[in-house]
Amino acid sequence: MQALRETDPRRIGPYEVRGRLGAGGMGEVYLAEARGGLRLAVKVVRAEHAEDRTFRARFRQEVRAAQTVGGTGTYTARVVDADTEAERPWMATEFVDGPNLRDAVLDHGPLPEDAVLVLAAALGEALAAIHAKGMVHRDLKPSNILLAQDGPRVIDFGIVRALEATSLTRTGTIVGSVGYVSPEQIRNGAEVGPASDVFSLGAVLAYAASGREPFGEGQDSVILLRILTRDFDLSAVPKGVLPLVESCLRAEPQERPTPQALVAEAGHTGGSLRDSTRPGWLPFTPERAGDDERWLPDRDSGPERSRVEYLAPHTVVSEARPGADVPQSAPSGRGSSRRRLLTSAAGGLLAAGVAVGGVYLTRERDAGGDAGGSPSGTPAPGDGVSAAPASVVWQFETGPLFYAAGSGPCVALAPNDDVVYAAGEDGTLWAINSDGTLLWKVDFDGLTPTPPAVTADGVFCALTAELPGSERLVAVSHGGDRLWARDLPSRSFEMPAVTEEGLVLVGYGDLGAGGVRAYAVDGTLSWTRTLAGAPDVAPVVVDGTVYVGCYDDHLYALDATTGDVAWRTELDSDVAQPGVSVTQGMVVASTNNDANILYGITTDGKRVWQRPGQGGAIYSSAFTFGSLALARVGTTLVASSLKDGARMWTYGPCHSDPAPTAGAVLLRSGGELHAVAADGTLRWKVTVGDPGERRLSPVVRGTRVYVPSAKGLAAVNVTG
Template sequence: MDVLRQSDPHRIGPYEVVGRLGAGGMGKVYLAESRSGLRLAVKVVRAEHAQDRMFRARFRQEVRAAQTVGGVGTYTARVVDADTEAERPWMATEFVEGPNLRDAVLDHGPLPEDAVLTLAAALGEALGAIHGKGMVHRDLKPSNILLAPDGPRVIDFGIVRALEATSLTRTGTIVGSVGYVSPEQIRNGAEVGPASDVFSLGAVLAYASSGREPFGEGQDSVILLRILTRDFDLTGVPKRVLPLVESCLGAEPEERPTPRAVVEAAGHTGRSLRDNTRPGWLAFAPDRSEGDERWLPDRDSGEDRSRVEYVAPATVVSEPSAADVPTTPPGGTERGPSRRSLLGIASGGLLASGAGVGGLLFTRDSGGGSPGGSASKSPSPKGSSAARPTVAWRYESGEPDAAGGPCVGVSSDGGVLYVAVDSGTVRAVSGEGEELWRVRLQGGGASTPVVTSDAVFCTTWGGDEETPRSLLCAVDLEGQLLWSRNLEGYASVPVLAGDGVVVGTGTSDAGEIRAYSDDGSEQWRRTTPAGVTTDPLVADGVVYAGTYGDRLVALDAADGTVLWSVPAGADVNSPALVGGKTLVTTSGTESRLHGFDLDGNRIWSSAELSEVSGCVAAGSLGIVEIGGTLTAIEADGSKAWTYESGAEWLPGTAVAGETIYVQTDSAVHAVGLDGKRRWSVPVDTSGSMVAPAAHGTRLYVNTPRGITALDLKV
């Protein structure tokens, strides 16, 4: 648990906030207490998420589903309270202490055989409780199972679809995580029943008992085909567990056991299960009844888990120490002690900007740091190497306090700014701050404009929460609408590719990546397993993007051919190309950092992280905010330097030349690639969700009311 910072709330609803736990899929998570002393995990939607209609809809649905199930003996996390209509919606659940199943297996290896049978029975009870309320979980997987002192808990009901409620699910789409979906989910999409969860349970038990993904890894199509053909690998599953796993993985729903039968097959009754899930049931679940934390030590194993674990601040070296990070590259044989910290990467847009209105959203997890910590070089903000810039001019948008502030695109010669505001209006502003023209586009908020020598491209949003829609618009340099194209779901910022643009679309359940030429003709489109969560990254003729669920995909920019698709952690955030050879991504709800080569092979992964926000590539470095600390990492995951401002960084980082521009609510900082501060100036950027934009001797910073231009000629 992290300590509270000045920017954190002290109360949420009637609850006193006592610490920071990390993040869920949609916002910050705090440890809070009621007046009676009840400890709660309170999830608060980030301000930028709360203003995104799709995220609000998902949050409402999470609460509606979760409030119908839970309580003693259900092995699910109980929802205690919620306010879904607040400006910053929140939900309070019982505080569950312990790692998730995926982390437990990664950190300690497969669970003992008896513990797997106890896990099976508890999950059977949980599914029975969920199904008894007329629901199907649809996304049961290791990271959605917490190993508490008194037994497992099934969490993350944001993907549960109440059968009698209006759903965001679309017929014919797959809701779930590839590798844990059932055959009928693949064939029928939303039309699945309780037996689908039992299939997922079988895959979970196989993973828990063997440490292996039962359907392997690789492209989505390959994994889905293995599921449809029952081509699973149960190597390492103990003999006592194997029959149960095989029955759960039955090809047809009617062939699988009911949740009650799972409990019985695991050798348990309700009473015996309670006896077997008392404190100490699992060696690495904290036993608070004894006043200590008992963790199973990391095993000295020959297995290659391909993980890099971080301590902030630290440097990757061959032998772990107080200031080092152990690394196990492919083919390695040993890992150091488990250590957790805060890292993440996001994509580049204009000048490698990390966020725009409707752009990338970042989450934090509940991972804590290892005792003791460490120290390393951390350049002090003191000792600026350049004089501070001055304000050249200010432009008032006429839309005070628009959500996230306006977005800025700059012409190639720097002579004109193109400003998109929350109403869906695009304006052209001269280099001296005078408005030249404006055009009103259909839809609501507009993305960061992308500028070519002939046109300005941006996306706008419309529709409603159930059927969100977007438009891709092209405007000429005189302010005339050239064309617009309808897109389903919410759209990313368009990204230049060849003589046109590429854009990602979709909801949590379905998505596409499309390419358009500059005249508006569609060049190609490709469906994705779920909605695209990232602004695409285009590099060397390849389009990279992440989706809801856990997929990182690579497409040929010329014709959209799928080059590869690999699992990259839950709800992938945007990829960044670090050092020209390593794709680095973060996963949202699992909050991990991953490094991939350009063929889609994972070369390292981090432990669970917290305080993850957006980051961009800066030459050979990746620049990321880590809980109030700006951090530079190398392509191999090692840490180069850290920089602290003493305040919380806002979303959006820009890189121009050898300077990194970041912002807090009250200041803009310029940091060199060596981690040393060049200057900082006070600017009211409160609530900004947009990165600064730099061109030549000007830096354009968005404010609640418009744009402030800073003159960098110092």
């Protein structure tokens, strides 16, 4: 649950709003309370849907049907109240105080066999109740199943049917979740029957029992093709559950069991199921989401900001056409659901005989549910969010900026933020006013300056050259005058860093020995520290300690004032660019090459956790964002728990290292700047231009973001 914003309603109908629970393609979800103390999850429809008369009519029908489904006895979240004629229609369901199935598996691992069988029987009863009222869920997935102490609850039945009626979708468009749609959903779009839900249930049970996506990962089009060709992986599903799952995943709808048959197949009757869904039916105690102050991390600099402020469903639907490209799929994440559209008449889908108008899909591996209970699921970025609260205010053509291995920041700013300094590959240091006009530039005669470090006394760059012997650290005044230069012992490709006392640090050395030097602002050498291996990343200074990873496969912590070694910790390889990140008493570092491990290390040098890369992917950075450890793996941003390294969510495509801010993580995604919330959902995006081959990180200061492009630098103002 998250705190309310100033713009959030304090009452919805007769109910007092207590907090925010999440959001999805339909709208925002609030925790509300009736006069008698009954707590409800109230979904408020988005304005764009509310203006669609066809949607309103379908929503009205689906709410009426949903109100007749039931509640606890049918393992569905009971619809308590609704106002379908309000300016923004809303629907209130019973509040289920527990996590969704996806979060539970991510946090605790696969469910044991007996719990999966109880889950199967309960979901069979839920589907039977839904189908008895003439409804088909159409979007059954782990994040639409909440786990309470007295059994699971299915949520959001009827919602997808209403979405299919919006102007955002057209005839032949599929609405569902990648990895959980049935073959007939892919082929026939909205024209599906109850057996489609049974197929989705089979995929849900496979995930619950194994912790794996039954149809794997990859592009959406690839996963859809696997569904059509029954190319699934059930190798990790326990033998006691496997026949049940396989029967649900049969290709032909008429060959799948009915929901009522599923209950019996799972070994239960109505009475035995009620006995089984008592406290203790799960191997863990479901976390309660509504009683405490466990607010989600802020999305913005102010405490009133909402986790769903800028989320919205698709606003564009692409028509299928022969030969159309299928967009890259979005990797996994946690949080609110994300509807994404792709043309499904491409490649393998055409070969399989599928020609539909579009696929309006939730990336379930990345997407959480829309309604009550635990606020986070596993989100994907999706395409088509609301208009970004950001705009490009100027662009300055510098030519390509300095590109360090592993990306890294592109610019530095003056202490008062009125000047931005950028290092060009042509050997020029640029000083640009905050209004986008040139202040001055310095040419370093063919030597390439690294991105600079800045203090109140000047601008500092390490100069590199193709041939050794010309490396030096240079200082330039804020007026553009060269102050001094100091030769470095050997080649240094890393940008300098500055300490709280104003010392300028630079790593030096080759693959053998090297070290760190600290210079005073007047160029005087303050201290030097020789290390067993040369630094392979730029120094990072936090709270009086210098952290630097070296080629001897060690992470060093040095005293920033004296250079003394406080501790060193052995890693499995050298530290990946662009270094380490430190927060909340933890140091996060990653190694690349063959070792490929992300580490959590205490600030006194103790290794607490480590997470190897998956599928041969290589970590190329390490950052922190609130309670998360972030690392880039190829074009995917991976978020893990800072506490224990548990995987939380992934996001992609990500074409730069992330720039964490107080409320979001900013990153390049193609020609766009994306703002990603702490639950992995896309808050907004804005076009900033062709990035070219240089995947440099954006730099954030207050409400201004500086983003590199193929030709130079763009300044973006963020207003929300």
